[in-house]
Amino acid sequence: MYFDHHLRLEPRQPQRDFDRGVAAEVADPVWFLGRQWQLGELQGEDAGSPVRVRATVARRRLDPVGGDPRWDPTRVPPEAIIESEPGDWWTIGRRIRYGARFRAFVDAAALPAECYLRRPPPGSRAYGTDLPAPYDAFSSDADGVGYLDGWQLWRRRAELGIPEAPFAEIPAVEPDDAWLPDQLCYQAEFRCAEHTFTVERHDGGRVDWYTVDGDRPFAEAAAEPVAGTVSVFPAQLTYPGAPHARYWQIEDAAVDLGGYPPDRSHFASMLLTDLLSTHGTEWFLFPIDTEAGHAVTLQAVTVLDGFGEEWSSAASPELAPPTDWSLFRTDQAEGADFNTLLVWPTAVGPLSGAVLEEVILGVDEYSNLLWAVERRVNSRDVRTPSVEERGGLPLPPRADPVNVPVQDYRYLLGSDAVPYWHPYQLDEFEGRRRFLQSRLVDYTGAEAALMEPEPAARLLTDPRLGGAQPVHAIDPATVPVGGLVLRRRWQLARATDGQPVLWVGRERSPLLAPPARHLRFDVMQPR
Secondary structure, eight states, X not given: OOOSOOOXXXXXXXXXXXXXXXXXXXXXXXXXXXXXXXXXXXXXXXXXXXXXXXXXXXXXXXXXXXXXXXXXXXXXXXXXXXXXXXXXXXXXXXXXXXXXXXXXXXOGGGSOGGGBOBOOOTTOOOTTTBOOTTGGGGGSOTTSOOOBOHHHHHHTHHHHXXXXXXXXXXXXXXXXXXXXXXXXXEEEEEEXXXXXXXXXXXXXXXXXXXXXXXXXXXXXXXXXXXXXXXXXXXXXXXXXXXXXXXXXXXXXXXXXXXXXXXXXXXXXXXXXXXXXXXXXXSOEEXXXXXXXXXXXXXXXXXXXXXXXXXXXXXXXXGGSOOSSOOSSOOOXXXXXXXXXXXXXXXXXXXXXXXXXXXXXXXXXXXXXEEEEEEEEETTEEOOOOOHHHHTOOOOOOOOOSTXXXXXXXXEEOOOOOOTTEEEEEEEEETTEEEEEEOOOEEOSSSSOEXXXXXXXXXXXXXXXXXXXXXXXXXXXXXXXXXXXXXXXXXXXXXXXXXXXXXXXXXXXXXXXXXXXXXXXXXXXXXX
């Protein structure tokens, strides 16, 4: 027997009724109403939603740093202005090219060795003339005559008689170094009319509005800002897990509001919980167009609501920004207006070159010293040699106290000095306690001799001391318990006009554990 009919399930054709989709029908509307009541979404106020905002915005342009148009904050990213060091403009290619052009104005045979490009000798401090790998191939040409260093010749142009007129593209003044060698951080200033914005303890890297502190509020008698009125449409603030404005609609199931438990030690978490549950639909945003490199001040705001009524910040104090507290704001020493915000040109995805120098710093409590370990110098990795490679003698092995043969011993001064490990000793310097760069000395011979070469990394020098002793001093409060790692590397970004901006930046980051090298005590070494 055969059946002519079969039972089967067929998919229902999708409905194209958009009215039902907008209605957001639910099977149990009472349950949704109860949940919205529990979350506080039914709390209403006798007020209308904002539909248009009219704001008066004042813009003050930041002045070029040092009066140099090359360091214009409206065009150049602030990272390049703050982190640039003297000699950044002189890349390897420019030093070689201009060295060849300056050869016609100087007597190459009478020039000192510092005016030639050469390979870095061990322990050298001549940073300007030493070529890192792989550029050390330009240290000499086929005729055996070294390439001239255009940077060193330009710095001595007055005594060498090199004219400036044919080389107008070369910067006559090098940027000031904002790096503080004793604090191991950056400090710089930006001016806007008679106001000063200070960058303090910048570790290197991204610069944003919170990096800068102002000195005083903007006065009405200050230089006239460029003010204008804009009229924009506000939009409701949205964020993951925010309550929806429509009824009969539940929040995203992938977001767990219970994952933000209230914690008295984290005040921001408590505010977030309250915002999510009670005031999630009461925040609105409106855009303000501005220019990079300007201090933007919101002077007045007028809001037009859905009932056609206007609310002005001057007549309605609740519309004005708070003056008693703020979760995030720029620190102002004398109570500057909280409506002022610095807008920087952003260095979008700057390219970072290979590490030029890397130094590890850490306090060794055992020897009461601060160790500075050079791990990379002149773009070359360095390695601490072993005891056998240093030609030293290891500690004598423990002998059996029974039947010990009679041996002849000699007194060996305890030492564990190795290259690239440089001690800093805590002492008084210029009326303050500082870790001073020191050298270990061997007194076992007829004359005292230094036991390790001097530091070669530029990070371990202080140009402000002018070559005096000590060469470098570090504030003890700068180095944390876990230690620090310092790096120097080239950075490349673009200005707002599309031109490339190149500079050498330094950065510091914490370590989990400091380096330690225990200086051993004196021992009796078998002959």
